Amino acid sequence: MxxxxxxxxxxxxxxxxxxxxxxxxxxxxxxxxxxxxxxxxxxxxxxxxxxxxxxxxxxxxxxxxxxxxxxxxxxxxxxxxxxxxSHIRSWRRQLASGHRPVQDAITAEHDRTQTLTIWENVLIPGMLQTADYARHVLTRHANLMQSPRDTEDAVRARVQRQAGLYEPGRLYRIMIWEGALFSLVCPPSVLAAQLDRLTGVIGLDTVELGVVPFSASLRIFPGNGFWIYDDRRVVVEDWHAELWLDDADSVATYQRVWETLSESAVYGADAQNVIARARRALHTR
Incomplete structure (x- = not known):
């Protein structure tokens, strides 16, 4: 690449x-x-x-x-x-005007997508973030990238995009590594509310939320987070840039990665139990 x-x-x-x-x-x-x-x-x-x-x-x-x-x-x-x-979008260039333009660009992709397939290994996906959680994540990223601060605009854009979760005909196939449930990128009280938010979306007919537990046997290592928009495009995040991959071979590769990881995931009540375990662990800190 x-x-x-x-x-x-x-x-x-x-x-x-x-x-x-x-x-x-x-x-x-x-x-x-x-x-x-x-x-x-x-x-x-x-x-x-x-x-x-x-x-x-x-x-x-x-x-x-x-x-x-x-x-x-x-x-x-x-x-x-x-x-x-359109293939390699450096954070330095994307964030020259702050996080809001980045959110707007990804919202345009969401608006024309029927099936969004997500893998995240260290963070709760933006589609499921509470405003407080998103605020801490975006602030930390802005600090790292030394980019302009438009945090509240970016938070609003991210939360507004979540309206798609309640639109009939859409499907969000979201899978996370259990480690994301423990990542203290925010105060424990904010993470607790975020975990409650996760349990609240389980059962929506537009959402398939899976969790890969620490104890699961893995057929492949849990690498970078990525988002697959229908069978059209994959967006992969790294420290220096986002990769926007449009070729069919790359899309197919990431689909296979997601399907392979999903063999180790739990859903429904089992996923709720994993989330509840992380929620309880917060009280011991």
């Missing part, structure tokens, strides 16, 4: 170089281009962009197209950028 991403970034760099070398008024040197682009631009930055060592923003692509006398080239450049950004 990283190789594909780098190759796409280098292809964009080649397109930028071609615009500089074929400018309508004659080829531009790096220094001449910098002068046209103005403040914030350096020859080093131009070189990094052209050689695929730095990813341009949409605004930088537009400025480049205009500075080289080819504003008509901007839509094509933007399409190239969107093409590989």
């Amino acid at each position: 990283s190789t594909d991403y780098q190759q796409a970034r280098e292809a964009l760099g080649l397109a930028l170089r071609e615009l500089r070398l074929s400018a309508p008024g004659g080829r531009l040197t790096g220094e001449q281009l910098v002068q046209r682009l103005g403040g914030g631009w350096t020859k080093s930055k131009v070189s990094k962009l052209e050689n695929g060592r730095q990813t341009a923003t949409a605004e930088e692509l537009q400025a480049w197209a205009e500075a080289t006398g080819r504003p008509d080239a901007y839509p094509g450049l933007l399409a190239q950028l969107r093409g590989f950004e």
Whole structure:
């Protein structure tokens, strides 16, 4: 995936170089281009962009197209950028304006999805988070990423998305590792309310909530969390970025991972018992 991403970034760099070398008024040197682009631009930055060592923003692509006398080239450049950004979305770039835009982007995926298949190994999935729990999770992530604070807007967006749980015709296949029930990413009282929330959704006809207990025999290790949107797309979270995978082979792989993990999961009353055990353990801390 990283190789594909780098190759796409280098292809964009080649397109930028071609615009500089074929400018309508004659080829531009790096220094001449910098002068046209103005403040914030350096020859080093131009070189990094052209050689695929730095990813341009949409605004930088537009400025480049205009500075080289080819504003008509901007839509094509933007399409190239969107093409590989749709696969690897770095948190640094996504969170440049805070968490709310990230929530809005994922809500758009939810709105056109009938069956959402989720695996989480360390957190309660956003679709089932209480507002207090979500607030602590988002605050910690903003601290780590040193991103702008729009926590309350992001919390509202995440909670509003949960309305889908009550829409007939939708199905949420949610599975979590028991460790997520014990992760104190929030105060114990907040986690207690969150666990109560989990037991409350068991029995909804739109939700299949499974828990993989610590004691379960596993056919595969419980790796990163991921979300499968119908058979169309998988979103995988890592520390540096989200991976948005659209190819059929990747979607099928994550479906197999989920099905394999589900062989170790418990549902219904058994899942409630696992959650209740975690709930009781909070009183011993």
